Amino acid sequence: MSGYSxxxxxxxxxxxxxxxxxxxxxxxxxQKTGNFAGVTVERKAGLCKxxxxxxxxxxxxxxxxSIYPKSFDEKIVFDILSNPLSEDYxxxxxxxxxSSNLKRNLLLFTQLYDLGLPIILVLNMIDVAEKANIFIxxxxxQNLLSNLTIVKMNARKEVGVSELIQKLxxxxxxxxxxxxxxSIKKELNGLISEVKHLFNIENDYLALLICHNYKxxxxxxxxxxxxIDQILKIFVFDSLKELTHETINRYEKINKIVDKSVxxxxxxxxxxxxxxxxxxxxxxxxxxxxxxxxxxxxxxAIFNWAAYPMDAIDWTVSQVxxxxxxxxxxxxxxxxxxxxLISGLxxxxxxxxxxTFLFLFISLLEETGYMARVMxxxxxxxxxxxxxxxxxxxxxSSAACAIPxxxxxxxxxxxxxxxxxxxxTPLISCSARIPVYTIIIALCIPSTRIFxxxxxxxxxxxxxxxxxxxxxxxxxxxxxxxxKTEEKSFFILEMPDFKPPKFKNIALSVIEKVKSFVWGAxxxxxxxxxxxxxxxxxxxxxxxxxxxxxxxxxxxxNTDISNELAATRLEASFAGSFGKFIEPAIQPLGFDWKIGIxxxxxxxxxxxxxxxISTIYSIGDAEDTDTLKQKLANQKDLLTGKPFxxxxxxxxxxxxxxxxxxxxxxxATVANETKSWPFALAQFTYLLLLAYLSSLxxxxxxx
Amino acid sequence: xxxxxxxxxxxxxxIEGFHESSLSVKFLEMGCIPGSEVEMCCVAPxxxxxxxxxxxxxxxxxxxxANQITLMEVECPVIHAIK
Numbered sequence: 030m031s032g033y034s035x036x037x038x039x040x041x042x043x044x045x046x047x048x049x050x051x052x053x054x055x056x057x058x059x060q061k062t063g064n065f066a067g068v069t070v071e072r073k074a075g076l077c078k079x080x081x082x083x084x085x086x087x088x089x090x091x092x093x094x095s096i097y098p099k100s101f102d103e104k105i106v107f108d109i110l111s112n113p114l115s116e117d118y119x120x121x122x123x124x125x126x127x128s129s130n131l132k133r134n135l136l137l138f139t140q141l142y143d144l145g146l147p148i149i150l151v152l153n154m155i156d157v158a159e160k161a162n163i164f165i166x167x168x169x170x171q172n173l174l175s176n177l178t179i180v181k182m183n184a185r186k187e188v189g190v191s192e193l194i195q196k197l198x199x200x201x202x203x204x205x206x207x208x209x210x211x212s213i214k215k216e217l218n219g220l221i222s223e224v225k226h227l228f229n230i231e232n233d234y235l236a237l238l239i240c241h242n243y244k245x246x247x248x249x250x251x252x253x254x255x256x257i258d259q260i261l262k263i264f265v266f267d268s269l270k271e272l273t274h275e276t277i278n279r280y281e282k283i284n285k286i287v288d289k290s291v292x293x294x295x296x297x298x299x300x301x302x303x304x305x306x307x308x309x310x311x312x313x314x315x316x317x318x319x320x321x322x323x324x325x326x327x328x329x330a331i332f333n334w335a336a337y338p339m340d341a342i343d344w345t346v347s348q349v350x351x352x353x354x355x356x357x358x359x360x361x362x363x364x365x366x367x368x369x370l371i372s373g374l375x376x377x378x379x380x381x382x383x384x385t386f387l388f389l390f391i392s393l394l395e396e397t398g399y400m401a402r403v404m405x406x407x408x409x410x411x412x413x414x415x416x417x418x419x420x421x422x423x424x425x426s427s428a429a430c431a432i433p434x435x436x437x438x439x440x441x442x443x444x445x446x447x448x449x450x451x452x453x454t455p456l457i458s459c460s461a462r463i464p465v466y467t468i469i470i471a472l473c474i475p476s477t478r479i480f481x482x483x484x485x486x487x488x489x490x491x492x493x494x495x496x497x498x499x500x501x502x503x504x505x506x507x508x509x510x511x512x513k514t515e516e517k518s519f520f521i522l523e524m525p526d527f528k529p530p531k532f533k534n535i536a537l538s539v540i541e542k543v544k545s546f547v548w549g550a551x552x553x554x555x556x557x558x559x560x561x562x563x564x565x566x567x568x569x570x571x572x573x574x575x576x577x578x579x580x581x582x583x584x585x586x587n588t589d590i591s592n593e594l595a596a597t598r599l600e601a602s603f604a605g606s607f608g609k610f611i612e613p614a615i616q617p618l619g620f621d622w623k624i625g626i627x628x629x630x631x632x633x634x635x636x637x638x639x640x641x642i643s644t645i646y647s648i649g650d651a652e653d654t655d656t657l658k659q660k661l662a663n664q665k666d667l668l669t670g671k672p673f674x675x676x677x678x679x680x681x682x683x684x685x686x687x688x689x690x691x692x693x694x695x696x697a698t699v700a701n702e703t704k705s706w707p708f709a710l711a712q713f714t715y716l717l718l719l720a721y722l723s724s725l726x727x728x729x730x731x732x
Numbered sequence: 733x734x735x736x737x738x739x740x741x742x743x744x745x746x747i748e749g750f751h752e753s754s755l756s757v758k759f760l761e762m763g764c765i766p767g768s769e770v771e772m773c774c775v776a777p778x779x780x781x782x783x784x785x786x787x788x789x790x791x792x793x794x795x796x797x798a799n800q801i802t803l804m805e806v807e808c809p810v811i812h813a814i815k
Contacts, residue, residue: 095761130789133763269757276760303790304773313777405792409778412794519755519797520781521762524790 035086036202037117038077041106041141042125043134044092045398045525047153050184051125052089053537055194062541064704065117070105071439079198088117094133096140096238097272098245101444110144111238112248120202122146123193128158128165128181131291135283136276142174143209143234149178149196156183157526162294170290175207185531210282211275213237220264227256237275241268303398303526310402320406323399324425327390331429332460335382342382346375364566365559373558376634377551380432380694384546385539387426387433391440392538394422396530400440401522408520414502415509417446418520424450424501427457428494431695432550435702436542445512451699452508452712455690456501458494464636465686466493471658473679489683497687500719508715546698553697561633561693565604565626576601596647604629618685618724619678619732628691635691677731681724689720734805736784737798739772745803746770747786753800763787764801 042048053060056075065072073089090109091102098107109117122141126134131152138150152158152165167179178196182189213221213233224236243249243257310316350367357363394400404418411418419441427434434454441447458466467490474489567573576597584590599605608625615625623645631638643657646664664673690696690713700709739745747766750756763786764770771785780795 095757097757097761099758130787133761133787133789136761269754272757273760276757277765280760280765307774307783307790311774311776311783316777401792405776405781405783408794409776409780519758520792520794521755521758521797522781522792523762524783524792526790 035076035084036120036200037086037088038121038123038197039088039090039109039117039119040123040125041090041137042092042151042153043094043127043137043523045523046092046125046127046134047182047184048092048125049089050531050534051123051151051153051182051193052087053534054184054187054190055085055087058537058540060537060541062545065105070102077194077197079194081198083198085197088119093137095137095276096144098242100442102442104245107238107242107245108247110141110146111235111242111246114248119146121149121197121200123149123151125151125153128152128155129161129163131158131163131165131287132280132283135286136279139210139279139283140234142177142207143211143232144238145205145207145232145234147176147200147203147205149180149193149200151189151193152179152181153184155181156186156188164292166290166292170286173286173289174210176205185528209234211279214271214274217264217266217271220260220266223260224257227253227260237271240266241272303524306527307402307524310399311405316402316406320403320421323390323394324421327387327422327426328429330386330390331383331426331433335386335429338382339379342375342378346371346378365562368566369559369562370555372562373555376558376694377547377554380430380546381543383430384433384436384543387437388539388542389535391422391437392535393530395440396528396534398525398527401524404520404522405524412518412520414505415446415449416505417441417443417450420446420450423454424457424498427454427459430459430461431455431457431692432546432698435695435698436546439702443518445518448512448703448708449505449508451703452715453501453505455692455695455712455716456497456504456688458497458687459635461635461692462493462686465631465638466490466683468639468642468657468661469674469679469682472661472674473676493683493687496684500688504715504719545701549701550694550697553700554694557693557697558633561604561630563603564607565599565602565630567603568601568606569603573598573601592644592647595644599626599641599644617728618721619681619728624682628685631691632693634694635686638686675732677728680731681728684723684727685720687720688716688723690716734803735799736770736772736801736803737782737795738803739770739784741772741774744769744771748802748804751800751802755797755800759801762791763789764791770801770803 040048040052052073052075055077059077060073060075063072063074064070070091075087075089077085077087079085090106093103093106096103096107096110098104109115109119112118124138124141126138128134138148142148152167155165158165165181167181171177171179180189180193180196182193184190211234217237220240221233221236224239225231225233228236228239230236239246239249240257240261243254310319350371353367353371354363391400394403400419403421407418407421411420416424420438422440423434423438426437431454434457435451438447438450438454441450470486470489474486476484476486478484479488577594580590580593580597584593604626605622607629608622608627611625611628612620612622615621615628620628623642626645627638627641630641639657642661646660661674662672665671666673666675696709696713699712700706703709734745735751736745736747747764747768747770749766750759765787768787773783773785773790775782781792782795782798783790783792784798785791
């Protein structure tokens with residue numbers, strides 16, 4: 030190991046080969062997730078401390094079946110391995126192969142071997158293979174190829190880890206030269222040497238890969254692309270034909286290796302449990318029933334179970350704030366600390382229980398192999414709307430809360446389908462909308478029964494959920510045509526065997542999601558929370574004082590005017606000015622400036638609507654909905670003298686809250702997850718327009 | 733021409749090749765190699781995707797993709813050598 034620089038080790042392997050389990054074993058909690066430069070593909074890296082005291086930087090590359098880049102994730106792998114100047118270019122590669130499916134897994138290995146990279150080949154899931162009567166003689170395997178280190182592992186049971194660490198410790202960075210497994214056709218020799226010369230590279234196979242994929246390489250200049258184009262034309266290079274020839278040739282070589290080093294007996298029994306389970310889980314009736322029950326369980330967890338820790342967090346935050354206020358008084362700075370900063374912080378921590386519960390379930394589904402069955406069942410339906418089979422999990426979860434739901438879209442590998450899922454997810458009504466729905470429905474929709482059975486108020490609530498879901502699907506159809514992608518939509522998916530989940534993998538996945546939410550979206554949420562606090566507590570100089578004086582002079586000194594004062598202060602604040610400023614724009618929807626203020630403040634969280642409305646109508650802290658409802662019902666429309674909250678106005682508010690992205694935490698999470706503010710703002714604008722037009726229409730029709 | 737999509741549940745076939753398709757390399761890397769045996773395992777309730785057994789594991793693909801993989805008309809025992 031040279032100097033101070035840490036050696037870089039890349040983990041590469043097929044999906045489902047147990048690559049991530051090995052990554053977790055090597056790095057434990059020393060993991061960092063980010064994104065690869067310029068793209069939205071998750072980059073997982075970590076430190077591995079070796080017994081000798083050396084440290085290795087381990088990079089977990091996206092799972093891939095070969096080095097030919099087809100999907101967005103696979104391009105990353107190719108970009109890094111084809112560019113020795115890349116900061117992620119590894120000194121050593123650990124190739125993880127599933128021993129129970131050796132031939133297919135070795136294809137990628139032979140390609141990496143031909144690239145001349147130093148390799149440790151991990152034959153993982155050795156236990157599964159041996160159960161299926163597949164016995165690998167790693168010594169004779171090793172002897173067939175030079176410069177190869179093989180480690181047999183059962184990563185789930187942590188068998189073979191110490192041997193792997195020992196081999197990593199013994200690794201020396203040397204120049205290695207060996208003959209390739211696949212020999213390039215003689216007719217292409219001229220082409221290969223021209224390309225090698227052009228880019229000043231040594232490796233024949235790298236030159237060939239550049240010929241295949243030069244159009245997709247980020248680090249090539251347009252000038253060199255034109256040059257390659259010309260050379261390829263001279264040599265009449267047919268990429269698809271050559272790729273097919275190469276792959277078939279590699280499989281022939283792999284067959285020879287496997288014939289010499291693997292003894293296999295009767296192999297038919299291996300999928301027994303999986304086959305029986307699949308009969309049930311992909312059954313037209315029981316399959317969907319089981320899926321529905323699983324989704325309901327997830328919903329229950331984030332909707333109900335998470336409520337206990339959330340209440341505890343809420344209680345703690347208000348206790349802390351009260352203590353601070355009683356100790357330090359109620360100055361401006363105390364207000365900033367309590368209502369701005371600590372409340373904002375509480376608003377961030379509040380989401381942790383939901384995120385934890387959701388990802389606990391999602392990683393359980395992924396770990397056991399059930400997620401592949403979810404995609405299998407849902408693909409045909411979701412495909413119509415441009416979504417992915419996995420989109421059902423975010424869409425369903427967002428009925429509880431959009432924040433963990435949007436994060437769960439990470440598990441969708443296709444970029445377009447992932448963005449589309451994120452885009453439409455906030456349209457599903459979340460639990461924060463319930464307080465708004467409840468009070469407005471109670472106010473504006475009569476509590477009569479139809480057919481003596483169904484309460485119209487209950488039906489209205491159900492209709493709001495349904496309309497959100499339908500609008501999500503319609504929007505997906507509309508936006509589908511707008512998101513551009515080079516990726517072809519196909520569904521070719523390995524159905525892994527069912528296996529018991531590994532607790533460590535689940536725990537690390539949950540910890541990682543919580544960390545990424547708190548540090549990524551958390552910062553934005555706290556900032557917006559402070560801005561909103563400022564807007565509702567400050568006014569242009571003097572304005573608030575004058576308004577307060579007016580109220581005070583109206584009443585005798587001993588009457589309780591705190592509610593009246595709070596309303597006046599809010600009216601005079603910047604938020605109040607904002608409400609009055611946008612009044613002309615929202616009047617066609619039936620909203621006045623008071624609702625305008627609530628639209629702004631409820632950007633903190635939709636349920637704040639109720640609090641703001643009760644403040645601005647001088648109701649104070651209404652403890653129960655009935656009192657609030659009574660007082661709001663008495664509000665008169667100044668023009669007509671009839672109740673202000675009538676059916677038309679109520680429906681308009683309901684639709685607005687059903688569609689608009691009235692939630693800073695969602696906006697922050699989208700920006701953090703997509704690493705794109707333009708995307709988040711486009712989504713915000715689209716949903717705002719949708720809300721505005723729907724409210725406009727419903728108010729015009731009903732009034 | 734018979735393709736994987738034509739197989740009935742439990743029926744086996746031998747892969748011959750692919751229709752002119754950019755997916756052929758994807759099929760190859762997933763282990764659908766000409767000459768290897770495939771077995772239709774199950775069909776999703778809505779008719780697509782389907783699940784096949786190939787190269788010793790289970791692979792799901794949409795019906796239109798399965799239609800790209802052609803099968804040999806008669807089963808030829810010699811072919812098993814490159815399986």
